[in-house]
Each structure stands twice: as structure tokens, then as C-alpha cells.
Amino acid sequence: MVFWGVVAGVELLIFPGLFFIFWLALFYQWADRKFHAKLQTRYGPLHIGAKGLLQPFADFVKLLGKEDIVPKAADRFLFTLAPIMLLVLPFTAMFLVPTVPIHSNVAFAAFEGDIVVMIFILTMIAALKFMAAWGSTNRFSTVGGVRLILQLIGYEIPLAVVLLSAGMITGSLSISTIAQRMDAEPLKAIFLVPGLAIAIICFLAELEKVPFDIPAAEQEIVAGWQTEFSGRRLAFLRLSSDIELVLASTLIAAVFLGGPYGPTLSYIPIELSYFIWFFIKAFVVLLVISYMRTIFARFRIDQMIQFAWRYLMVTSILQVMLIQGVLAAGWV
């Protein structure tokens, strides 16, 4: 009993838990920046650590040491609450996704229905960003926050629909179970390819990556909703967006690609195999996101909303119809 308690503590704090996620987030930021730079024939991070690997950590520490300024007109409570909650929510969501399960073969906090909680957390993150923008009472922040919420009502529904359609075809509402069944019957994943595309597009909007970086459009509204943040708060916001990047790639890998489960070899331990599959799948998704943000240019907000409601929404409903048809025909 005590032994499993210790294992759970280690799992929560160190290995697939907080420490691991923190460093993975910084590594993903590095990989994203480096790949983005290479595609634009730049060098990217170069000096700190081997090939600039420690640059994100150096940026983080530098921001922690900077002066922390709160504008006179800002709402102090919201201004303090937002960075903390924005760091807590993606960390919480990471425990619902199977990354490298140690003592059970599901995610740390898996339960039936956790994909719905995941959708709720993704919505709450955007809502908190709006509160942060509103609380800082800056013109640029307010405009950024308004754009963020408009964007949210565009991508939220298609994202929820395709995530739940993965639940429909596998007959489960738990992310770990979806991933396991997807691995057991890869045919199911083939019918979900349109859903995978929609999910990647929606996560580009959730992460405010380039075709949808309208809330933080730097040529128009400085830094959008995070204009007034500095010092520790900005460090937290940056880290939170990195963890969101990890969350997005891990969640897409788990729901549509089978997550850490995959073919195993008898001479490597099962945990190592989980780690290898998780790393490969999530990293491929990260590179796709990074590639998309390189090749596109920013939409205007009205173009984004029209695109979301005309095409994404319709395609996601068609995806559900496809899955219902496939289930009714008994193909899977």
C-alpha cells in the first residue's frame, strides 16, 4: 500500500508528472522554434546548451527575474488569478491524457468521461485568457480578448464534435480507453482521418498559432491579450502556452493515433515501448503544427469565423454521420 503511494507520488511529481511535463514543454518550444526557423532558412536558437536546447529555459529564468508591473487601472485579482490558473489548467489536463503510464496502463487520473472534462478545460483556458485581457484594462488587451472569444465560438464546437466522434466509434468516453481501442483496431483510426485534420486546425486556433494568431496579432495589437503582463506573470503565461502545445500534440496523438500504445517487442520493457510510441506520435503532431504555422499567413477574424462555421462545422457533422454510417453498416 505504502509502496504504491510512493509510486503514485513519483508519478505525480516526477516522471510523467510535473517535472517531466515542465521539461517536455521547454523541449517542445525549442523543437517548434528550431523547425520553424529551419523552414525559413534561419538558424533558430543557437547559443545556450547544445544547439540552443536550453534557450527556452534561459528565457524562462530571465523573465522570472524581471520586474513585475501591475498597471494602476488593472483589476488586481483577475490579473493575478489568470496566470496562476492558466498554468494549473493545462497541467491538470495533462494527467487525463495517457503519456507514459507506469503502474497502470491508463493515464494517471483516467476515469470514464474524462474526454468531456478535457473539452471543458480547453474552453476554460480560453475563457480565463479573456478574463486576463479584460482585467488588464488595456485597449490592446481588450481587443485581443474580444477576438479570442470570437475565435473560441468558431472552433470550440467542431473540436468538441470530432473529439466526441472518436468516442462514438470506440464506444468509450475515456481518453485512455479510446487510445487502447484505437491501437487494437487500427481500421477505426482510418475512418477518423477527417476528424484528425479538423482537430489539428482547431488546435492551431486554440494555441493561437499563425493562421489563427488573431488574438495576439503583433503587427496590429502589440501582444494582444497579454500586452500588460511582465516579469513572473509573463513567464507563467509563456510556460502555460508551451504546456498547451504539449497537451495539444499528446491529446491528438492519444485520441486519433492510439497514444502510447502500439506494437511492442518482447525484449524491451513495456514502459520503454510506451515512451517511444508516445514520443514519436506526439512529436510528429508537433512537427505538423509547426509546419502549418510556417506555410500560412494570418486570417482576419471575420474570415476565420466564416471558415469555421462554413467548413469546419459542416465537415465535423459529416464526420459524425460517417461514423454513424460505418457503425450501422457494421464495418468496424
Added chain:
Amino acid sequence: MAPALNVLLVCVITTFAILTVVVKDLIYAMLFFALMSVSIGGFYFVLKAPYVAVFQLLIYAGAVVVLLLVTVMLTTKKEV
């Protein structure tokens, strides 16, 4: 065990519900509304209805809060 937790949750829900109505600032009213919905989700969870709980979270604390946010966004702010 259950009754004490139930009473506690009911108190929390009632407090947040009253705060939602009483508070002047719209954004705080919405924050308390979201917290109230999350607490109701927790209440359903204690009553061993996990599906009702997660959909309570999704619909009320997620979707309805976003719709209210859109409404707040359309209001004008007091100049400072």
C-alpha cells in the same frame, strides 16, 4: 461521510449562486457562475452520477459561460 460533504457542497453552491446575483461587475458574476456550475458538477459526482457531472461541466461551465462571455464582450466598459 456523504452527508457532511453534501452539506458542504450545498453551502458552497448557494454561496456562489448568491454572489453571482449580488456582484456588480459582470465579469465577476460570470466567474462565480462558472464556479457554481463546477460545484454542481462536483455535487453530481458525489451523488454517483459521473455522466451527468461531466456534461454539467461541459454545457453549463463550458458552453453557457462562453455565450455569457460573448454577451459581456458586447457591453461597454467604464472609462478609467
